[in-house]
Amino acid sequence: MMAGPALLAALGVCAVEGRRMLQPQAALFAAPFVFSLADAIERNDADQAYAFIRAGQDPNKPIAVRHPVLSGGRSVVVSPIVWAVALQRRETLLMLLGFGAQVGRAADGRAVCLADALGNADIVRVLVLNGSQPPGERCGRRMPGNAPLLDFAEDSESSRTTSPAL
Amino acid sequence: MEGAGIEHTRAHLWTTLVLALAAPFTAILCLTLWRSPFPLTETVAIFENVTNTATNIWIPDTPYYRPLFYLMVSSLWHHIGSLDARLAVLKLVQIVPVIVLIIGFIWHLRPQTFLEAAAASVAVAVVIGSPGFRDNLELPLSYTIVGMPLALIAWMLMNRQPRSWHAPAIVALTLIAIGFKEQGLVLVPLAVVCWWTGAPGATRGLVATLAALGVAYVLFRLQWRGEWPVFEQAIGLGFREMEVPEATQRFGDFPYWIYAYNAMSTISNALFAEPGRGVFRIVQAWSEGRAQAWQFAHVGSSIGLTGVMAWWGLRSLRDARSDGWSLESRACVATAVVLLACGALSFNYSRERLSGMAVVFYGIAAFFALRAAAARALEAKRMRFAVTGLALLVLSAAWQTRVLATVEYVRATAWRSHMEWLVMLPDRRLEFAERPAYLGIMNAMIEQGTEPAGPRPTRYPEWVALTIGQP
Numbered sequence: 323m324m325a326g327p328a329l330l331a332a333l334g335v336c337a338v339e340g341r342r343m344l345q346p347q348a349a350l351f352a353a354p355f356v357f358s359l360a361d362a363i364e365r366n367d368a369d370q371a372y373a374f375i376r377a378g379q380d381p382n383k384p385i386a387v388r389h390p391v392l393s394g395g396r397s398v399v400v401s402p403i404v405w406a407v408a409l410q411r412r413e414t415l416l417m418l419l420g421f422g423a424q425v426g427r428a429a430d431g432r433a434v435c436l437a438d439a440l441g442n443a444d445i446v447r448v449l450v451l452n453g454s455q456p457p458g459e460r461c462g463r464r465m466p467g468n469a470p471l472l473d474f475a476e477d478s479e480s481s482r483t484t485s486p487a488l
Numbered sequence: 489m490e491g492a493g494i495e496h497t498r499a500h501l502w503t504t505l506v507l508a509l510a511a512p513f514t515a516i517l518c519l520t521l522w523r524s525p526f527p528l529t530e531t532v533a534i535f536e537n538v539t540n541t542a543t544n545i546w547i548p549d550t551p552y553y554r555p556l557f558y559l560m561v562s563s564l565w566h567h568i569g570s571l572d573a574r575l576a577v578l579k580l581v582q583i584v585p586v587i588v589l590i591i592g593f594i595w596h597l598r599p600q601t602f603l604e605a606a607a608a609s610v611a612v613a614v615v616i617g618s619p620g621f622r623d624n625l626e627l628p629l630s631y632t633i634v635g636m637p638l639a640l641i642a643w644m645l646m647n648r649q650p651r652s653w654h655a656p657a658i659v660a661l662t663l664i665a666i667g668f669k670e671q672g673l674v675l676v677p678l679a680v681v682c683w684w685t686g687a688p689g690a691t692r693g694l695v696a697t698l699a700a701l702g703v704a705y706v707l708f709r710l711q712w713r714g715e716w717p718v719f720e721q722a723i724g725l726g727f728r729e730m731e732v733p734e735a736t737q738r739f740g741d742f743p744y745w746i747y748a749y750n751a752m753s754t755i756s757n758a759l760f761a762e763p764g765r766g767v768f769r770i771v772q773a774w775s776e777g778r779a780q781a782w783q784f785a786h787v788g789s790s791i792g793l794t795g796v797m798a799w800w801g802l803r804s805l806r807d808a809r810s811d812g813w814s815l816e817s818r819a820c821v822a823t824a825v826v827l828l829a830c831g832a833l834s835f836n837y838s839r840e841r842l843s844g845m846a847v848v849f850y851g852i853a854a855f856f857a858l859r860a861a862a863a864r865a866l867e868a869k870r871m872r873f874a875v876t877g878l879a880l881l882v883l884s885a886a887w888q889t890r891v892l893a894t895v896e897y898v899r900a901t902a903w904r905s906h907m908e909w910l911v912m913l914p915d916r917r918l919e920f921a922e923r924p925a926y927l928g929i930m931n932a933m934i935e936q937g938t939e940p941a942g943p944r945p946t947r948y949p950e951w952v953a954l955t956i957g958q959p
Contacts, residue, residue: 323881324862325509325606328613331888332512335895338946339516350947368910373940413911420913452914 360385363406368417371402381423387471394469407433407449408471410442425454435461439470499598502605506594510612513891514590517616517625517898518583524902525937526575526627528912532933534628536926538562548712551720551836556667557631571932582630589637590615593848596644597855603862604855610884611855614793615847617890620758620830622897623841627905631669632844638665640848642675643822646682646689647815655694662698665845666705674829674845676702681825685813718743721837723750724766751831753838758827758846761790766838782893782957789886792879793854797823800857816856823849858883892956902943909937 342351353370356362359379362371364387375381381402388397392408400408403423406415419425425433437445438457450456537543538561545558560581568574593615599605615621624633638661645654658679665672679698682690719735723746730738739746753766762770770787773779801820808817827846834842858880865876913934920926948956 323606323877324610324858324884325602326881327885327888328509328606328609331613331891332509335512335516335892339512342946351944353944353947368907369940372910372938376938376940413907416911416914420911420917448914451918 359402360387360405363411363414364409366411366414368413371414372417375421381418381421392469392471394472396472404433407437407445410445419452425449425452499600502599505605506599506608509609510590513616516895518586520898520943521583522579523943524627525905525942527905528908531628532926532930534561535929538565539925548709549715551716554631554669556664578628582627582633585633585637592637592640604859607855607858607862610858610887611851613887613891614854615851616894617887618847619840620843620847622894624844625898626901632671632841634668635665635672636844636848639675639845646687648689650689650691654689658694659697671833671845673702674826677825677829678822681822685818685821687818723837727768727772729767747835750838751835754834754842755827755831757840758843759794761786764840781955785886785889789883792883796861797853797857800860819852819856823853889956896945899943899945903945906942
């Protein structure tokens with residue numbers, strides 16, 4: 323009787339590993355598929371977000387995003403850093419900073435204002451430590467009633483606002 | 489003659505069967521370790537340390553003294569040209585001991601019957617599923633996993649008829665084990681136990697040599713005791729963990745009670761799976777009504793097995809008094825003494841990995857105890873046979889879930905290491921900006937850390953994850 327569980331466990335683990343070899347993308351082994359860098363950031367999936375960077379996507383190139391609250395349902399184009407800050411995805415933000423995203427770019431220089439407006443002191447700290455100016459007067463005041471990301475995008479990159487859905 | 493040949497063939501058959509049952513787990517563990525990235529934390533600092541020529545690895549002026557480990561890493565670093573080759577050899581230093589330990593363990597038990605093969609298969613699960621084994625699989629911290637097979641080999645040699653090379657080999661094994669981690673000192677009391685219980689290979693000369701080496705080593709280490717902090721790492725007490733400053737403030741004046749608690753925690757964790765790191769997390773979860781199935785499996789299987797071992801231990805000691813010492817009764821005393829020694833050596837803080845050297849002997853004792861219990865059940869009447877058989881089945885099943893937990897633990901550790909490389913680079917670049925050697929090594933290792941094809945935890949359904957305790 324003692325040998326039964328050992329035999330079952332050995333067979334079970336062989337079956338699982340066999341399937342892992344044959345179907346590595348099965349739900350048992352792989353995270354749910356993401357369609358874009360924006361999608362990966364939204365899920366705070368630093369690994370899959372990194373896969374886009376590794377495959378050649380520029381971490382500073384703006385991406386089209388949309389969020390019911392943050393952008394008021396409108397589609398806007400922002401940098402990956404701004405999108406990570408808006409969603410308060412610390413891990414993906416750190417991944418982006420570690421693999422080439424520049425926090426000092428004109429638009430991203432104000433990502434710290436967005437983090438400040440969202441009240442996330444930890445992300446403010448991360449951005450400041452990585453080269454951003456601390457939030458202050460230059461951030462100005464948010465327009466009341468605006469979705470934070472929309473407010474930010476209109477301030478900095480309104481010309482890139484797009485109409486097609488993400 | 490013919491009968492002996494048949495017995496020999498049967499022994500090979502059952503040994504092969506147990507090896508076959510252990511092979512999938514061993515292979516998966518080793519392949520996972522092989523494909524795992526080295527973590528950013530620990531690894532880069534270790535490599536930076538060996539590139540610093542001003543460091544004298546032989547002077548024990550730090551709380552941690554592992555000269556042979558650093559000698560090994562330093563030799564690899566300075567004599568192998570490519571980083572990939574260095575990392576590959578370092579992984580082998582972690583993987584080969586796992587293979588030697590598991591194969592050597594089964595070879596030592598060498599089951600002769602189906603019943604013994606069944607007991608051996610559970611004993612292998614006990615070794616792989618023990619926290620003392622699991623916690624020593626982290627790359628590149630091979631300190632104890634190197635010592636574990638050495639302890640097994642020393643034990644096997646001491647239980648054989650002595651040959652001229654046995655004693656020097658045992659001394660060398662002991663020195664290597666101590667050089668990798670001080671837990672290797674447990675081989676000294678082990679040799680004393682073997683000599684005291686009449687093991688054929690534990691000669692008086694060998695034991696005197698090892699005892700002298702042990703005493704000399706401790707005196708050598710104590711020369712620098714003034715530089716040791718009262719507590720080196722965070723300690724657990726009751727239901728919570730406290731950091732070094734708080735522990736020093738509370739217990740610094742008279743730390744001996746808390747040292748005893750730490751030692752007992754390590755022993756208790758090996759025997760009962762609680763407390764972990766000195767904290768009774770499972771008891772706390774249970775008292776708050778949030779205990780999970782794996783927590784019951786861990787504590788229940790440990791208590792159950794330790795209970796069977798206690799029954800067997802008392803029986804074998806009683807037999808030793810009447811019939812003299814046997815391998816079984818010697819294994820009983822050796823397990824107790826090595827466990828006590830592991831506890832004593834973990835006085836400063838309790839961690840699962842610090843009982844690693846005792847896992848080998850806990851596994852051997854588990855084999856003898858389960859074999860005795862199963863043999864007793866076979867002789868019992870129907871009802872008692874059924875109850876004991878069912879209990880042994882449940883015990884075996886619970887330990888198999890712990891083996892699966894170890895496999896998933898290694899996968900999860902690989903995943904954590906991968907994530908470290910993805911998210912910790914900005915902080916490290918800032919923190920170590922003044923250490924170009926550190927940054928150079930770190931940058932060179934990014935590729936291995938971010939390799940997308942590394943191991944990932946299996947995304948089991950929730951009920952499976954809760955049963956095996958997926959980290």
